[in-house]
Amino acid sequence: MIGALWSNFDYAVSVVLFLIGLYCVIAKNNLIKKFMGLNIMETSVFAFIVAIGVVDRGSAPIMGPGARGPFVNPIPQALILTGIVVAVSTTALALSLIVRVWHQCGTIEADELRELE
Amino acid sequence: MTIEASRLFDVGLMTLLVLCALAVVRTKDLLAAAIIFSAYSLVMCLVWDHRGAPDVAMTEAAVGAGVTTVLFLLAIGKTVRREK
Amino acid sequence: MKKALIIALLAVAAIPLLAAMASMPRFGSPEQPAYTHVASRYLQKGAEEAGADNVVTGVILNYRGFDTNGEVTVIFTACAATAAVLVTSGSRKKEKPGEATVPLSPVVGYVVRLLAPFIALFAFYVVLFGEVSPGGGFQGGTIFAALIIILSVVAGRNVAERVLPARVRPWLQIAGPLSFIAVGTLGAVLTGSYLGFPHARGLLATAMLMGIELGIGIGGATVFASIFWRLGDEP
Numbered sequence: 001m002i003g004a005l006w007s008n009f010d011y012a013v014s015v016v017l018f019l020i021g022l023y024c025v026i027a028k029n030n031l032i033k034k035f036m037g038l039n040i041m042e043t044s045v046f047a048f049i050v051a052i053g054v055v056d057r058g059s060a061p062i063m064g065p066g067a068r069g070p071f072v073n074p075i076p077q078a079l080i081l082t083g084i085v086v087a088v089s090t091t092a093l094a095l096s097l098i099v100r101v102w103h104q105c106g107t108i109e110a111d112e113l114r115e116l117e
Numbered sequence: 118m119t120i121e122a123s124r125l126f127d128v129g130l131m132t133l134l135v136l137c138a139l140a141v142v143r144t145k146d147l148l149a150a151a152i153i154f155s156a157y158s159l160v161m162c163l164v165w166d167h168r169g170a171p172d173v174a175m176t177e178a179a180v181g182a183g184v185t186t187v188l189f190l191l192a193i194g195k196t197v198r199r200e201k
Numbered sequence: 202m203k204k205a206l207i208i209a210l211l212a213v214a215a216i217p218l219l220a221a222m223a224s225m226p227r228f229g230s231p232e233q234p235a236y237t238h239v240a241s242r243y244l245q246k247g248a249e250e251a252g253a254d255n256v257v258t259g260v261i262l263n264y265r266g267f268d269t270n271g272e273v274t275v276i277f278t279a280c281a282a283t284a285a286v287l288v289t290s291g292s293r294k295k296e297k298p299g300e301a302t303v304p305l306s307p308v309v310g311y312v313v314r315l316l317a318p319f320i321a322l323f324a325f326y327v328v329l330f331g332e333v334s335p336g337g338g339f340q341g342g343t344i345f346a347a348l349i350i351i352l353s354v355v356a357g358r359n360v361a362e363r364v365l366p367a368r369v370r371p372w373l374q375i376a377g378p379l380s381f382i383a384v385g386t387l388g389a390v391l392t393g394s395y396l397g398f399p400h401a402r403g404l405l406a407t408a409m410l411m412g413i414e415l416g417i418g419i420g421g422a423t424v425f426a427s428i429f430w431r432l433g434d435e436p
Binding site: 022082 | 203204207208211214215219220222223224227228233240243248254255256257259261265269272276279286287333334335337428431432
């Protein structure tokens, strides 16, 4: 299993990053910090999907004169481009909600917010 | 087994990624955490460029390291800088 | 105590995940399922069929055009939702024209003013050459938004707002979805299906791709600049 993980090193790192992000989301109280954790989780999933598209000694999938194969898989890259954009959109919306919460409640710590009710 | 230079580069970048992610989680100062998150995005951008995904790398550099960080900084400026 | 419990739980969760990763097809193997089916077709025929040398751009705008159509709508929705959440009282604090919000070193101001036209040129280059080189509408738009953001930090908001005048801003914000709908309808007229592109390598197909790219670029830049300003307006 260790040997397989070594050759699938990219995938293993994605899992580790995902768990670090998940820890940040669960264990941290500050809402902005939670969102940093969520962003780490998102990038780890993106890294995982981009890694699926890689082939040995593949170059970027840009055709034209002088381009020589093998090329890496373009589909995961296209998916991830969309994903990154949606991720930043959700981050923008979440941060504006957090700023709003700060104005209404005067705190952005999750446990203090829970006590306010 | 022999390890090529490109593989070694990968391992270095991945180590940096994990360290940056851990630093984001451990830093109490949100401003510092946001800047480290920006560095994390830039390392991720290098990884993707090395993986033959220049489009994704460019988007991550512009969006992850640029716009997301700016939005985090703004939100921190409007609220508090230190987490409790 | 709580932290230790969470870490223990995550460590337990890590075992099946890592085991699954170990049993994935070898990283970079050309025989893995993701690479052998539709990807090989895109790589062989993509440049001719989609009308773009950069296959990623071809996949985004042509093969998976619906996906991207939804995506640009999501960006616009994020902008609208941010505006709805942050209802400011309308009149923002009066800024003296040209005055920076924070005291800045003159070096920064000078360098930004010097670089601004080049950054704008680079943004347009990234948008317009998205078909043949890495880049595209969204990346270029974000670079342009970064330019606007840095201008409003360094030179004050009044200078930056002149680039995107308030009168036309709502139309620019929705430029992405609008250009998609326009090109999609044009495709429907020409080929009979929404977002259909006339066959390959023609001037018209490239012009249509370029139109979408420009729309996404302008829309993305305006949306991010608007979100930045809106969030900055909050007291």
